[in-house]
Amino acid sequence: MIDLSVIKKHLQIDEEVTTENEYLNMLDSVATDAVMNHLNIASWDELMNEGGMIPAPIQQAILLLIGNLYKNREPAGDKSAVKIPYTFDYLIDLYKKY
Numbered sequence: 001m002i003d004l005s006v007i008k009k010h011l012q013i014d015e016e017v018t019t020e021n022e023y024l025n026m027l028d029s030v031a032t033d034a035v036m037n038h039l040n041i042a043s044w045d046e047l048m049n050e051g052g053m054i055p056a057p058i059q060q061a062i063l064l065l066i067g068n069l070y071k072n073r074e075p076a077g078d079k080s081a082v083k084i085p086y087t088f089d090y091l092i093d094l095y096k097k098y
Contacts, residue, residue: 031065
């Protein structure tokens with residue numbers, strides 16, 4: 001859903017670094033599915049604007065989730081787990097179908 005170059009920019013990964021590309025694409029897929037499930041939508045067509053783009057807040061929410069999954073790869077470790085910031089919920093709740 002999100003272009004790989006945008007994901008890398010969000011995560012502050014140099015464009016030339018390709019060793020994580022497959023993993024980043026997988027995180028994009030996981031985050032996109034999670035947001036769709038949270039929004040209770042069957043297709044992105046329900047949210048796309050006239051230009052065929054999903055709203056910027058939804059794109060940002062996907063990036064926040066990708067960032068969280070990338071930085072916190074394991075549920076246990078020497079650091080405590082961090083909940084995704086409230087901004088994630090705020091951004092996607094604007095578009096949630098009830």
